[in-house]
Amino acid sequence: MQRKAFSLVELVVVMAIIGLLAGLLLPAVQMAREAARRVACSSNLRNLGLGVDNYLTAMRRIPIGNDLLSSTEHSWASNILPYVEEMKLFARIDFNKQWDDPISNHSVAKANIAICRCPSALKIFDGKIDFGGVQGSGLTGLSLGMAANDAFGCGSLIVRVRDQPNPLRPSAITDGFSNTIIIAESVDRNSENSGRWACGRNCFSQNQSLDDSQSDGMVSKHSGVHALFMDGRLNLVSKSIDTRILGAWCTRNGGETTRNSED
Numbered sequence: 001m002q003r004k005a006f007s008l009v010e011l012v013v014v015m016a017i018i019g020l021l022a023g024l025l026l027p028a029v030q031m032a033r034e035a036a037r038r039v040a041c042s043s044n045l046r047n048l049g050l051g052v053d054n055y056l057t058a059m060r061r062i063p064i065g066n067d068l069l070s071s072t073e074h075s076w077a078s079n080i081l082p083y084v085e086e087m088k089l090f091a092r093i094d095f096n097k098q099w100d101d102p103i104s105n106h107s108v109a110k111a112n113i114a115i116c117r118c119p120s121a122l123k124i125f126d127g128k129i130d131f132g133g134v135q136g137s138g139l140t141g142l143s144l145g146m147a148a149n150d151a152f153g154c155g156s157l158i159v160r161v162r163d164q165p166n167p168l169r170p171s172a173i174t175d176g177f178s179n180t181i182i183i184a185e186s187v188d189r190n191s192e193n194s195g196r197w198a199c200g201r202n203c204f205s206q207n208q209s210l211d212d213s214q215s216d217g218m219v220s221k222h223s224g225v226h227a228l229f230m231d232g233r234l235n236l237v238s239k240s241i242d243t244r245i246l247g248a249w250c251t252r253n254g255g256e257t258t259r260n261s262e263d
Contacts (some may be wrong), residue, residue, distance in 0.1 A: 051080035065157030066200025109198035129197035132186035133157030139247025
């Protein structure tokens with residue numbers, strides 16, 4: 001009996017159809033994967049926000065963003081460790097020594113904390129954080145100082161300096177919790193300092209529009225930038241947002257009238 005088989009032409013047609021279907025399916029798979037990464041990123045940011053909120057409830061003050069006055073430069077992320085189920089890591093930190101002191105803190109500062117990462121980020125190194133505390137903004141025309149009404153000191157996670165030596169109380173957020181960003185995505189920064197959770201230099205003043213090519217501030221690998229407001233609300237902020245609104249959201253006391261949306 002004669003055996004039947006595909007002809008060369010039939011085989012080429014079948015392979016072409018399979019290739020076409022694969023080409024149509026691949027973008028959908030990539031979109032689904034990115035959606036999953038975006039959800040994981042937002043979940044991590046929410047957990048960090050819960051840590052700050054629990055710290056605020058327990059201590060009745062907002063954590064210092066960066067302790068520059070003592071020259072230790074310990075960060076807000078270090079202070080909220082007990083409130084994000086990292087008590088053992090917190091206990092290993094010597095807050096009287098510099099954040100990366102080679103004897104006391106170097107090894108702990110290299111610890112990897114899952115909720116500090118964005119799955120879409122490209123760089124990988126020990127102690128990384130893909131989120132930063134907002135210490136202020138120069139987008140509303142403020143002078144470049146670190147006092148309460150200056151661009152580098154008007155945010156919710158302040159740098160501790162002589163002009164502002166004490167942690168903020170909730171009453172200092174005069175623009176309202178729903179109008180003030182406290183933490184936002186800032187992915188793939190310097191592995192030596194600003195990109196490390198233990199270093200207070202992960203805080204930033206937002207002085208540019210949302211652009212992934214900038215070296216600091218709000219940067220994301222998603223279609224927008226995840227930003228967490230002090231009332232716990234999370235926004236995916238459009239990269240084309242009006243810079244005046246962005247600057248107003250990054251200050252705690254400017255008196256601007258904004259809405260916590262992107263209408």
